Amino acid sequence: MSGSVRPRLSCEWLHACSGCEIALLNCGERLLALLERVEIVHFPLLMDHKYSDRGDAAEIALPEAEIGLVSGGVASEEHLAVLRAMRRQCRTLVALGTCATHGGIPALRNQWPVDQAMGTVFSGVGGNNTYPVEVPAPLDRVYSIDEQVTVDLCVPGCPPRPETIVAVIEALLAGEKPPLPNKSVCETCPTVRAGKGQRTVHRFLANADYDPRAPVAEMRCLLEQGLLCMGPVTAGGCGGPDAPLCIRARVPCRGCYGPVRPGGNPLLDMLNGLASNGIDHRTIVDRRSLLRFSGAHGLLKPLGRRG
Amino acid sequence: MNPEPKIIAFCCNWCSYAAADLAGISRLQYPGSVRIIRVMCSGMVHPEMVLHALDKGADGVMIVGCHLGECHYIKGNELALARAEVLTDTMEDLGFESERFQITWVSSSEPERLAEAFRGMSARLASLRRAERNQAAAGE
Numbered sequence: 001m002s003g004s005v006r007p008r009l010s011c012e013w014l015h016a017c018s019g020c021e022i023a024l025l026n027c028g029e030r031l032l033a034l035l036e037r038v039e040i041v042h043f044p045l046l047m048d049h050k051y052s053d054r055g056d057a058a059e060i061a062l063p064e065a066e067i068g069l070v071s072g073g074v075a076s077e078e079h080l081a082v083l084r085a086m087r088r089q090c091r092t093l094v095a096l097g098t099c100a101t102h103g104g105i106p107a108l109r110n111q112w113p114v115d116q117a118m119g120t121v122f123s124g125v126g127g128n129n130t131y132p133v134e135v136p137a138p139l140d141r142v143y144s145i146d147e148q149v150t151v152d153l154c155v156p157g158c159p160p161r162p163e164t165i166v167a168v169i170e171a172l173l174a175g176e177k178p179p180l181p182n183k184s185v186c187e188t189c190p191t192v193r194a195g196k197g198q199r200t201v202h203r204f205l206a207n208a209d210y211d212p213r214a215p216v217a218e219m220r221c222l223l224e225q226g227l228l229c230m231g232p233v234t235a236g237g238c239g240g241p242d243a244p245l246c247i248r249a250r251v252p253c254r255g256c257y258g259p260v261r262p263g264g265n266p267l268l269d270m271l272n273g274l275a276s277n278g279i280d281h282r283t284i285v286d287r288r289s290l291l292r293f294s295g296a297h298g299l300l301k302p303l304g305r306r307g
Numbered sequence: 308m309n310p311e312p313k314i315i316a317f318c319c320n321w322c323s324y325a326a327a328d329l330a331g332i333s334r335l336q337y338p339g340s341v342r343i344i345r346v347m348c349s350g351m352v353h354p355e356m357v358l359h360a361l362d363k364g365a366d367g368v369m370i371v372g373c374h375l376g377e378c379h380y381i382k383g384n385e386l387a388l389a390r391a392e393v394l395t396d397t398m399e400d401l402g403f404e405s406e407r408f409q410i411t412w413v414s415s416s417e418p419e420r421l422a423e424a425f426r427g428m429s430a431r432l433a434s435l436r437r438a439e440r441n442q443a444a445a446g447e
Contacts, residue, residue: 265355268397272354275389281396288400301402 007173010042010065012086014079015106015142016072019159020097021045024069027162034166037173041065051082060085067172071096073103073296074143078136087149092172094153096165100145101154102258103296107142110300111288114138144296153178156235158256158293163240181237184260185244185253188236190217197224200283201274204228208250216243222252228284230255233269258294265299267291311340312366312432314425317356319349321379323371323413323421330418337425348372349410350383354394357408358401367407367432371421374412384412406431 011021021043025031041063042049051060060081068090074080087093098104109117118138124130145151155168155178164180171178181188208227210219222229229252231244238245238257246253259266267290271281281287291300318324324345330337342365346352349372357368370391372384391410398405409428413421 265358265401267400268354268358268393271393271397272390275393276386278389281393287396299401303399303402 006037006039007067008041008063008065009038009067009069009169010063010086010090011040011045011069012042012062012071012082013044014070014072014083014100014145015075016097016099016104018045018071020069020071020100020157020165023157023159023162024096024165027166030163030166034169038067038169062086062089064089066091067169068093069096069169070094070145071100072145073099073106074139074145074148075106075109076136076138080139080148083145083149092152093149094155094168094172095145095151096155097160098156098158098256098258098293100151101156102294103142103144103300104158104293107144107295107300108292110141110295111302113302114140116302142296147296153180154262155180156258157238161238161240164237181235182260183236185231185234185236185238185247185257188239188244189221189231189247190243191219191221191247192217193221194224197221197279198226199278200226200280201228202226203285208252210250212250216248216250219247219250222247227252229253230266230270230290232273233259233264233266235260255290255293263297265291266294267299311338312429312436313364314338314341314367314369314428314432315360315365316341316343316369316371316425317346317349317352318343319372319379319383320345320347322373322377322415323349323411325415326371326413326418326421329415330422333418335418335422337422338429340429341425348378348380348383348387350378350380350386350390352387352390354390354397357394358398358403361398361403361407366436367409367428369408369424369428370410371413371424372410374414377414404435406435 013021062085068086070083070086070093074083095101099106118131119129122130146154155164168178206227208222208225223231231253234253234255235257236244239248244253255266267287270290271287274281318327327343349370352370360368370387372387373379375384378384387410394408395405398408411424
């Protein structure tokens with residue numbers, strides 16, 4: 001098969017850690033079959049590629065592609081320009097990973113105004129800050145990519161499950177609807193639920209009570225044990241057909257797949273769920289950290305002007 | 308800008324909506340910018356509905372239910388109270404002043420209490436708006 005007739009795949013990363021790309025490469029033998037079926041035209045993790053012939057980066061030149069994968073949120077002018085170029089050149093644009101779909105960890109910055117965040121990180125000494133010069137200007141906050149351009153598909157996860165990424169690409173190649181999990185973590189969790197649990201929430205220092213020799217399915221639900229497990233408000237799918245990953249490690253879900261419903265607010269939904277079940281939400285230390293993966297879409301804001 | 312702060316009031320079918328009805332029949336005066344939404348029970352108002360109203364431009368949101376212990380559904384208003392506590396805390400986290408939300412109990416025979424609650428909320432939001440305007444003027 002000649003290379004030119006294969007569908008082209010273009011991957012780009014913005015405000016990201018490269019974990020999503022590594023997850024794609026981590027899918028084992030299915031990767032080899034996938035490489036037979038697509039032609040990778042742009043993939044900064046794997047291959048060198050210049051963004052501009054003229055070298056001044058005024059006009060970002062990216063190759064055309066049938067499928068574009070973008071990981072990471074949008075935090076600077078450069079990210080925005082690259083993202084717009086990707087949107088222009090890709091027929092189907094996929095937001096890959098929680099940073100791209102909900103802001104992810106980098107969007108924690110949204111809790112502070114940008115000058116305060118920069119001043120804290122590059123505080124310098126003796127009143128002379130060490131602001132980086134000649135780097136793209138930061139935006140006023142970190143955006144998810146669907147806030148900036150139209151996105152055809154959102155695949156959350158930190159990182160998304162390798163099998164899910166490949167299944168999504170294969171479904172797009174076949175012209176089918178990609179198989180995305182739409183259940184919460186709790187619905188995929190096998191732990192034992194007895195109905196009523198603790199009335200308070202332990203601090204994160206507390207460990208779960210379980211028998212390490214027994215399977216996860218015999219462990220008591222972590223939320224009922226009083227640990228702050230974000231399973232009820234977090235999209236599932238991290239463990240595939242098995243137990244969710246963190247639960248498998250006997251620690252509570254941290255919410256890395258973002259809200260179950262598009263537009264959901266994990267902080268509000270989680271506290272509402274606790275309150276509805278008679279659990280004292282004021283025992284949570286630093287409840288704003290429940291938005292640790294979902295700070296984009298304006299959910300994390302600098303505290304009110306009065307604060 | 309409309310001089311009167313816009314208020315969305317979720318009133319439960321059994322007590323507070325009946326009270327609003329009675330307030331109308333009794334010709335009690337309260338600000339015309341209150342928009343009443345009838346719900347079956349104050350406990351069914353998800354906090355997200357309140358935030359949605361604020362996001363869409365309401366100045367304040369009220370949830371009005373039956374007095375505690377008098378809920379038509381036995382415990383609906385206790386649930387509403389638990390949710391309201393969450394909401395008050397979360398609103399500050401999300402960048403809204405917690406004064407923009409209030410939960411009140413009104414029985415069906417207390418239209419004056421309801422009108423008073425509406426008037427109080429309206430006054431509170433108006434002073435909040437004034438403070439904001441002063442702050443903006445001072446910042447310029």
